[in-house]
Amino acid sequence: MLGPGVNWVVNRSPTGRNSGTGGPKSLGLRLRGASRALLLSFLLSLAGTVVGALVFLVSGGLILMTDLLHWVVDTVLEGVLLLVLYLASRLSRRFPWSILMLEGVIVSLGSVTVLATYSYFFIDYLRSIAESGAPSYVGYVPLVATITGATITGSMFVIQRRNYLKYRVEILNFDSAHALIDLAASIIASIGIVVTTTTRSYVMELFFTFILMLFVAHSLLEVFKDNIRAFTGSNRVPDLESYLLTKLTELDPGKAKVRNVIARKLGSFSVVEVSIDVNPRITVLELHKIRRRIIKIVRESSGLVYHIDVKFYPIRKKSVTRSTRTR
Numbered sequence: 001m002l003g004p005g006v007n008w009v010v011n012r013s014p015t016g017r018n019s020g021t022g023g024p025k026s027l028g029l030r031l032r033g034a035s036r037a038l039l040l041s042f043l044l045s046l047a048g049t050v051v052g053a054l055v056f057l058v059s060g061g062l063i064l065m066t067d068l069l070h071w072v073v074d075t076v077l078e079g080v081l082l083l084v085l086y087l088a089s090r091l092s093r094r095f096p097w098s099i100l101m102l103e104g105v106i107v108s109l110g111s112v113t114v115l116a117t118y119s120y121f122f123i124d125y126l127r128s129i130a131e132s133g134a135p136s137y138v139g140y141v142p143l144v145a146t147i148t149g150a151t152i153t154g155s156m157f158v159i160q161r162r163n164y165l166k167y168r169v170e171i172l173n174f175d176s177a178h179a180l181i182d183l184a185a186s187i188i189a190s191i192g193i194v195v196t197t198t199t200r201s202y203v204m205e206l207f208f209t210f211i212l213m214l215f216v217a218h219s220l221l222e223v224f225k226d227n228i229r230a231f232t233g234s235n236r237v238p239d240l241e242s243y244l245l246t247k248l249t250e251l252d253p254g255k256a257k258v259r260n261v262i263a264r265k266l267g268s269f270s271v272v273e274v275s276i277d278v279n280p281r282i283t284v285l286e287l288h289k290i291r292r293r294i295i296k297i298v299r300e301s302s303g304l305v306y307h308i309d310v311k312f313y314p315i316r317k318k319s320v321t322r323s324t325r326t327r
């Protein structure tokens with residue numbers, strides 16, 4: 001559920017100190033802190049939705065309805081992120097396929113329901129505009145909702161930015177970036193209401209509605225992007241892969257050498273596969289040690305790695321130089 005520009009690697013200073021803020025270092029603590037931060041986001045988002053819905057009941061209007069649609073979609077998104085992060089911080093480290101399924105199902109069903117409801121009202125509005133030739137609403141009452149919305153998203157941006165710097169969980173980075181975009185949407189909705197009211201033009205109302213639709217599309221795209229990527233196979237995380245390749249050079253080269261690292265993103269999580277060439281005379285006990293070491297390094301590199309495969313390949317004397325052997 002994270003955007004393409006998201007840096008998956010946990011940012012650590014070279015000395016291993018955690019950004020110098022004295023923040024919690026253990027992954028479990030960080031995930032739990034991030035869960036609390038997301039809970040706040042969810043509650044604020046819910047508050048914005050409720051305010052929007054109440055004002056909409058009083059005033060109506062196409063622009064406010066579209067803004068409200070955006071709030072509902074974002075609240076569903078926040079709710080799912082929260083649920084996923086909460087479960088991830090509680091459950092064992094086994095790869096949570098069931099959570100991924102749940103994430104996909106809730107998000108898909110939620111979005112489809114919300115969109116269907118919106119489309120129904122949207123068509124109704126278009127019909128009334130076509131009949132009357134006037135905007136669906138003229139007046140400043142919807143500003144109560146959109147200005148409240150701007151205040152909420154603005155503070156959400158500041159709060160989540162701070163939380164991200166504290167906990168270093170990438171979902172929070174994504175959340176603060178999204179809050180900034182939502183702030184822009186609230187401001188545009190406010191401008192749209194003022195322009196529509198002063199010009200009394202339904203063309204203006206439709207124009208601003210269209211712009212707000214683009215913000216809704218952006219939110220929905222965020223939701224579905226990961227699913228699309230997983231299907232097309234373009235869900236690799238090169239940032240994390242190159243970071244791990246460097247990190248894994250710490251391994252004793254006499255016993256094991258990294259052949260390949262593949263990191264894939266699924267939903268909010270990533271899966272890492274590490275292929276290692278090992279000396280065939282190594283003991284099983286040592287293999288276990290290497291495997292544990294690799295798992296530790298990978299888990300420390302990103303808070304959202306939930307499954308790690310370590311594959312061992314014995315180095316044969318003749319093939320040492322041929323590093324790209326088939327499996």
Ligand SMILES: [Zn+2]
Pocket residue numbers: 070074178181182215219
């Ligand atoms: Zn949004």
